[in-house]
Amino acid sequence: MSSLDSDFLLKNLNxxxxxxxxxxxxxxxxxxxxxxxxxxxxxxxxxxxxxxENLKPREIMAVTFTNKAAxxxxxxxxxxxxxxxxxxxxxxxxxxxxxxxxxSYSRQAGLQPGFGVLDTDNQTAFIxxxxxxxxxxxxxxxxxxxxxISKFKERRQRAADVAFSYKEEDPYLVKxxxxxxRECISQxxxxxxxxxxxxxxxxxxxxxxxxxxxxxxxxxxxxEFQDTNSLQFDFLKLLAGPQTHxxxxxxxxxxxxxxRGADYTNMSNFKKDFAPVKTVLLKDNYRxxxxxxxxxxxxxxxxxxxxxxxxxxxxxxxxxKVNIIKCAxxxxxxxxxxxxxxxLHAKGISYDDFAVLYRTNQQSLxxxxxxxxxxxxxxxxxxxxxxxxxxxxxxxxxxRLLLNPLDDQALRRIINVPPRRIGEKVVTQLSDIAYxxxxxxxxxxxxxxxxxxxxxxxxxxxxxxxxLSVFYDLMEKLKACRESQNLPDLVRSVIEIxxxxxxxxxxxxxxxxxxxxxxxxxxxEQLVSNASVFNxxxxxxxxxxxxxxxDPLLNFISNVTLSSSTELNAEGIEGxxxxxxxxxxMTMHASKGLEFKVVFLAGFEKNLLPSFRSENxxxxxxxxxxxxxxxxxxxxxxxxxxxLFISYALSRTVYGxxxxxxASSFLREIVAQYKEQKPDDRPYKISLPDILGxxxx
DNA sequence: AATCCCTTTATTTTT
DNA sequence: TAAAGGGATT
Numbered sequence: 001m002s003s004l005d006s007d008f009l010l011k012n013l014n015x016x017x018x019x020x021x022x023x024x025x026x027x028x029x030x031x032x033x034x035x036x037x038x039x040x041x042x043x044x045x046x047x048x049x050x051x052x053e054n055l056k057p058r059e060i061m062a063v064t065f066t067n068k069a070a071x072x073x074x075x076x077x078x079x080x081x082x083x084x085x086x087x088x089x090x091x092x093x094x095x096x097x098x099x100x101x102x103x104s105y106s107r108q109a110g111l112q113p114g115f116g117v118l119d120t121d122n123q124t125a126f127i128x129x130x131x132x133x134x135x136x137x138x139x140x141x142x143x144x145x146x147x148x149i150s151k152f153k154e155r156r157q158r159a160a161d162v163a164f165s166y167k168e169e170d171p172y173l174v175k176x177x178x179x180x181x182r183e184c185i186s187q188x189x190x191x192x193x194x195x196x197x198x199x200x201x202x203x204x205x206x207x208x209x210x211x212x213x214x215x216x217x218x219x220x221x222x223x224e225f226q227d228t229n230s231l232q233f234d235f236l237k238l239l240a241g242p243q244t245h246x247x248x249x250x251x252x253x254x255x256x257x258x259x260r261g262a263d264y265t266n267m268s269n270f271k272k273d274f275a276p277v278k279t280v281l282l283k284d285n286y287r288x289x290x291x292x293x294x295x296x297x298x299x300x301x302x303x304x305x306x307x308x309x310x311x312x313x314x315x316x317x318x319x320x321k322v323n324i325i326k327c328a329x330x331x332x333x334x335x336x337x338x339x340x341x342x343x344l345h346a347k348g349i350s351y352d353d354f355a356v357l358y359r360t361n362q363q364s365l366x367x368x369x370x371x372x373x374x375x376x377x378x379x380x381x382x383x384x385x386x387x388x389x390x391x392x393x394x395x396x397x398x399x400r401l402l403l404n405p406l407d408d409q410a411l412r413r414i415i416n417v418p419p420r421r422i423g424e425k426v427v428t429q430l431s432d433i434a435y436x437x438x439x440x441x442x443x444x445x446x447x448x449x450x451x452x453x454x455x456x457x458x459x460x461x462x463x464x465x466x467x468l469s470v471f472y473d474l475m476e477k478l479k480a481c482r483e484s485q486n487l488p489d490l491v492r493s494v495i496e497i498x499x500x501x502x503x504x505x506x507x508x509x510x511x512x513x514x515x516x517x518x519x520x521x522x523x524x525e526q527l528v529s530n531a532s533v534f535n536x537x538x539x540x541x542x543x544x545x546x547x548x549x550x551d552p553l554l555n556f557i558s559n560v561t562l563s564s565s566t567e568l569n570a571e572g573i574e575g576x577x578x579x580x581x582x583x584x585x586m587t588m589h590a591s592k593g594l595e596f597k598v599v600f601l602a603g604f605e606k607n608l609l610p611s612f613r614s615e616n617x618x619x620x621x622x623x624x625x626x627x628x629x630x631x632x633x634x635x636x637x638x639x640x641x642x643x644l645f646i647s648y649a650l651s652r653t654v655y656g657x658x659x660x661x662x663a664s665s666f667l668r669e670i671v672a673q674y675k676e677q678k679p680d681d682r683p684y685k686i687s688l689p690d691i692l693g694x695x696x697x
Numbered sequence: 698a699a700t701c702c703c704t705t706t707a708t709t710t711t712t
Numbered sequence: 713t714a715a716a717g718g719g720a721t722t
């Protein structure tokens with residue numbers, strides 16, 4: 001049986017892929033170039049571990065960076081080892097893994113059960129409040145403070161550590177961090193970085209928890225390893241026991257999130273810290289034509305600091321030449337793109353097969369307009385996320401408060417939404433009392449109401465308590481619902497009993513004057529459907545005393561907070577009907593991991609790609625930012641399967657100012673590289689947009 | 698509580 | 713340019 005399985009699993013894999021999939025149990029680093037079948041290797045490897053190496057699915061952990069990737073992996077593995085097996089396997093993001101560990105060992109980790117998770121918006125709002133409370137007058141914006149705090153946490157520095165070591169001009173930063181840290185603990189909430197840091201500390205300080213994981217997880221697979229930060233790297237080091245092996249899969253050439261803390265040198269660190277490591281290189285590309293790959297290879301070859309220079313080799317023939325289009329302005333460029341889509345669509349290419357990729361979101365505006373005028377259906381990825389909408393956040397805040405009465409942040413958000421005459425003054429009074437007593441806002445409300453029952457209480461307090469009791473009674477009602485209702489009903493109760501739906505219906509009526517699109521109250525309804533679709537099927541065998549199994553609401557909220565991303569965005573709104581074919585618009589960042597038959601790279605020009613900000617970045621003597629822009633361009637190019645159009649404009653209006661631009665230095669480099677060759681031997685053709693018709697023949 | 702008007706500011710954003 | 717946030721006004 002075993003040999004049959006192994007034949008089956010290795011069938012249709014190339015040598016490198018086979019080597020990775022069937023590698024003996026050990027630490028393995030797979031350097032997988034763009035389009036070389038990375039996911040396929042991961043999925044086959046997991047099946048191999050189960051079917052050939054006879055590991056139990058519960059002994060395997062597969063870590064990805066996005067929920068989408070985790071979901072895709074689960075689905076593909078299910079096809080190989082069956083649905084019931086996949087359920088025992090942990091395949092999820094770093095953050096979800098940490099959340100599950102923390103939920104199971106919340107006490108040991110210094111948290112109370114039911115602790116909440118702050119997403120970036122909530123975190124920023126939190127910090128903003130702290131900054132205004134201490135009358136901060138410095139130059140930092142709340143979001144900047146938030147990212148600095150994240151940076152500290154990534155370096156495993158607590159506020160107390162920073163206080164000693166950190167000597168920046170802004171002495172308030174440490175103070176804000178300190179207050180933030182303490183308030184997070186008293187409100188029983190953690191932010192995204194905290195999920196990681198606390199788990200690392202838990203594993204480090206708690207031998208029995210650590211040993212338990214060491215014995216459990218035999219094989220850990222990590223996707224997109226070039227995107228790990230140092231905290232995630234530490235986490236892996238702690239999670240892996242003496243008997244555990246790690247397979248890290250990544251591509252240093254596609255590292256484009258350095259600015260967010262990702263450190264692709266973790267790939268070489270991995271070789272050192274997890275030695276001995278078997279290294280496998282995948283460079284057979286199954287996605288693009290050779291012309292496209294030649295362009296990509298030429299571009300990336302000039303990058304400095306590559307860990308392992310590699311040349312992608314194609315399997316799809318030479319293909320059409322890459323078209324480089326020189327446009328007079330961004331208007332000409334967008335017309336060119338629209339016209340070309342029209343033309344190719346008329347030749348039978350589905351709208352789905354087109355992608356327009358750009359460096360900045362701003363660039364999508366003009367494209368949107370032109371596509372709309374031409375009646376070409378399109379979808380923009382990465383707009384406002386479903387779960388980030390204000391009305392959704394309001395509904396979620398009610399649920400967060402229900403789960404965690406200590407969450408002052410949630411309470412502040414919704415105590416007067418919809419308006420119930422609890423204005424700023426009342427909240428200030430309330431929070432002053434809460435502060436004196438050192439208790440949470442919600443506790444304080446309860447206390448005040450009880451206290452005000454006494455006849456001899458001053459009038460002022462009585463009226464305060466009366467106002468607050470409206471809110472308190474509401475929460476009590478919701479509490480009762482939580483006990484008697486299932487999840488979707490509860491969510492419905494939350495949006496209806498609180499008056500949120502009616503409130504937003506009114507708003508919609510006012511602002512849209514009867515128009516049907518973008519109705520906020522509909523989004524709230526959507527949240528109810530989301531809750532019913534969320535059928536409590538968590539993948540991966542649960543840990544003992546895992547609350548997530550007992551409390552669907554907690555489960556739902558956690559899940560939602562850790563997946564406030566695009567896939568739910570698109571799925572959430574469309575609903576049932578069959579999906580219309582749409583042209584895809586997105587940033588090059590958002591395109592990583594995707595592929596399209598026809599790709600347009602718009603604005604491949606000076607100041608835009610590489611971004612003007614990266615030009616002067618010489619930190620640590622390296623051109624870090626500049627190199628990353630090069631990799632970003634490489635990611636863009638390698639998205640294309642059959643046809644690639646790279647366009648640039650000679651002038652572009654940015655921030656209301658029309659600037660002369662021109663071809664990107666990356667484009668000049670590539671062209672210079674092929675100068676000596678005959679035009680026919682070059683992988684590209686340079687042309688103007690107006691002679692397009694002849695190009696496409 | 699909603700509206701208006703002014704100022705500010707402007708890459709990328711997996712969780 | 714244009715969008716978003718803050719502050720003052722109704």
